[in-house]
Amino acid sequence: MQNFHHNAVCPVRDILSHLSSKWAMLILITLDANQTMRFSDIQKSIGDISQRMLTVSLRALEADGLVNRKVYPEVPPRVEYCLTERGDSLIPCIQGLVNWALTHMPQILEERKGREFL
Amino acid sequence: MQNFHHNAVCPVRDILSHLSSKWAMLILITLDANQTMRFSDIQKSIGDISQRMLTVSLRALEADGLVNRKVYPEVPPRVEYCLTERGDSLIPCIQGLVNWALTHMPQILEERKGREFL
DNA sequence: CGGCATCCTCATCGATACTG
DNA sequence: CAGTATCGATGAGGATGCCG
Numbered sequence: 410m411q412n413f414h415h416n417a418v419c420p421v422r423d424i425l426s427h428l429s430s431k432w433a434m435l436i437l438i439t440l441d442a443n444q445t446m447r448f449s450d451i452q453k454s455i456g457d458i459s460q461r462m463l464t465v466s467l468r469a470l471e472a473d474g475l476v477n478r479k480v481y482p483e484v485p486p487r488v489e490y491c492l493t494e495r496g497d498s499l500i501p502c503i504q505g506l507v508n509w510a511l512t513h514m515p516q517i518l519e520e521r522k523g524r525e526f527l
Numbered sequence: 528m529q530n531f532h533h534n535a536v537c538p539v540r541d542i543l544s545h546l547s548s549k550w551a552m553l554i555l556i557t558l559d560a561n562q563t564m565r566f567s568d569i570q571k572s573i574g575d576i577s578q579r580m581l582t583v584s585l586r587a588l589e590a591d592g593l594v595n596r597k598v599y600p601e602v603p604p605r606v607e608y609c610l611t612e613r614g615d616s617l618i619p620c621i622q623g624l625v626n627w628a629l630t631h632m633p634q635i636l637e638e639r640k641g642r643e644f645l
Numbered sequence: 646c647g648g649c650a651t652c653c654t655c656a657t658c659g660a661t662a663c664t665g
Numbered sequence: 666c667a668g669t670a671t672c673g674a675t676g677a678g679g680a681t682g683c684c685g
Contacts, residue, residue, distance in 0.1 A: 420632030421625050422553070428624070429547040431678075435540070448647055459679055464648065472642070473635055485646045486685080495631060502623040506546065507539050509620050513613060514538030517591055524590070549658080566667055577659055582668065603666045604665080 427473060432458055432466040434503050437492070440476065441500045445491040475499060545591060550576055550584040552621050555610065558594065559618045563609040593617060 428434055432455070439454050440446060446454070452463050467490060470476040475496035481487040492500070546552055550573070557572050558564060564572070570581050585608060588594040593614035599605040610618070 420628045420636075421556075424628035424632060425552055425624065426549070429549065429552075431544070431547065434543055434547075438539075460648075461680085462678060465678085472639075474638060480647095483646095484685095486648085488647060498631070499627055502620070502627050505620040505623050506543065509617055510538045510542035513616070514542060518538075520592060521590075578668075579660090579670095580658065583658090598667095601666095602665095604668085606667060 427469065428503075430466060430469065432462055433470060434506075436463075436466055436470065437475065437496060437499065438503055438507065440490060440492050440496070441504075445489050448488050448490070451490065470496070545587065546621075548584065548587065550580060551588060552624075554581075554584055554588065555593065555614060555617065556621055556625065558608060558610050558614070563607050566606050566608070569608065588614070 435455055435458075436451065439451060443450070443454065448463070448467075451467075452458060452460065455463070458466075467476060467478070471478050473495075474493055477491050477493050477496075479489045479491075481489070553573055553576075554569065557569060561568070561572065566581065566585075569585075570576060570578065573581075576584075585594060585596070589596050591613075592611055595609050595611050595614075597607045597609075599607070
């Protein structure tokens with residue numbers, strides 16, 4: 410019986426838990442789709458993420474080396490974010506999930522409707 | 528500027544939010560690795576999931592048609608879980624994430640150590 | 646503009662006890 | 666064995682205000 414789990418430090422759990430944060434994957438695919446973006450552009454693109462959560466999430470992604478943060482010493486300040494090479498390498502995996510979602514979601518939604526009358 | 532987001536119902540967000548639940552992906556790869564499993568087997572395999580969360584998570588996966596639940600009318604009761612075809616089709620995507628994690632985690636852990644002295 | 650600090654709310658989750 | 670029910674703790678996340 411195979412398991413990846415509950416060992417001292419499980420890389421799979423670790424990564425999955427990071428990506429499972431409400432915004433991580435959304436930010437990554439947004440950055441992938443638009444390349445370099447300013448803080449406020451990301452926020453506008455996602456639409457309903459608070460400033461706080463965008464900051465927190467970006468810091469977490471930066472800490473894992475998935476996102477690059479570049480500050481321009483200007484007034485008013487400008488900060489640009491883009492994927493690192495490592496971040497890029499993760500995109501195909503996420504894109505796989507996205508494609509799966511786009512493929513299977515219609516039918517799942519259908520089935521949900523069928524159950525709403527219980 | 529492309530975005531998948533904050534439209535009325537966004538399939539990508541919907542699926543990602545479901546898979547982002549703490550246990551969903553872990554349960555799916557566990558079921559994939561071991562095929563058919565009883566409730567208690569899944570719990571033992573994952574190790575640190577509470578009975579409650581396993582029940583809740585399995586119900587959610589079942590509701591999305593990713594997991595099949597079969598009850599045997601015996602005493603004591605026996606319930607077996609396995610992936611549905613749809614669940615199977617999701618495995619490669621998750622496996623992609625798992626492989627990515629196994630590949631990149633060592634270096635990420637290294638980098639984290641380097642930052643612990645701040 | 647792009648934050649950080651603070652406070653507060655609410656969903657998530659664990660522990661425990663009980664049941665068919 | 667495989668749940669359901671309830672309660673309480675925790676922590677993610679939202680709202681607001683201030684700052685370089």
